[in-house]
Amino acid sequence: MSALTSMRPTLGLARTAAQASRNFSSSASRSVARMIITGRLANEPELQSTASGQDILKYTIGTSFGPKDNRQTSWFRVASFLPEGNQRDYIMSLPKGTLVYLEGDASMRSYEDADGKRHSSLNIVQRSLEVLSRPANTSEEQ
Template sequence: MQALRSAYRARSALSLPAATRAFSSSPAHNVAKLILTGRLAAEPELTTTSSGQEVVRYSVGTSHGPRENRQTSWFRVTSFTPEGPQRDYLLSLPKGTLVYVEADASIRAYEDAEGRRQHSLGVIQRSLEVLKRPYVPDGQHEQGPDAA
C-alpha cells in the first residue's frame, strides 16, 4: 500500500496525466447473474435433453420475510456439469440440503398449447457450494449404496 501511495505522489509531482482504464475492444455482452441461497426441494435428477445431452436438474427454494408471513420462491436450476466426481456429488445431495448457487439467468418467451404468450426463467448453474446438510436423527438414516 505504501508503494502505491509513493507512486501516486511521484506522478502528481511530475504532473503526469492520470492513468486511464483500458477497455476491451470486444462487444459488450449482457449478463444476468443470480445468486441463490436456499434448500433443495428434492434430490437432483439426471435427465437427457432432446439433443441427447445429459444435464442435472434440481429446484432450490428461497424464503424471505417474517416467520408469520414467510414467502418462498422456487427456482428450477440446470447444471451442465460433465460426467465425473462433481456430477456424482451433485446427484448425491439429499432433499433439504442448504446450498449456495451462482448461476446465469435468462428469460425466454414461448407460446403455450392455447397460443398464449408465456415467459420462463432459465437458471444455469455456474458453481454450487453446500452450506449445510439436512439433519437426520440417529437410527433414521436412509438405506443407500454405502449402507452396510
C-alpha cells in the first residue's frame, strides 16, 4: 500500500508537467481529421467557381475492397483550392482512372434536403496529391 501512496505524487507531477508543456506550445490547440486515400479518379477533375468568384477544383476518388464476387466501392468527393498555375493545370489534365495518393483534411456536414430528410456528407479538402499511375489506355484516347 505504501508503494501506491508513493506513486500518487509522481503521477500528479507528470500530469502537471504535461499541462505545463502544453502552455508553451507554439501551435494552437485544435482538432484535425486527416485522411489518406489511395484510389482511382472517377472522372476528370472539374473547375468550378463560387458565388464570390473563387475557383474550386473538384474531383471524385473511388476505392474498392472485398473479394471480386462481392467487391464494394466507396466514393470520396474532394475539393482543392489551388491557385491558377502549373499544379492546378496538371491535376486538371489527369484522365479518369488515374491511380492517385491523396492526403486531405476531412469534415462532416449534416443538412436537410427539400423533403425534410436529414443527410450527412464527408468533405475532403486536398492537402497533397501524387499520381501513382495513369490508365493504360490514355494514349489511345488522345
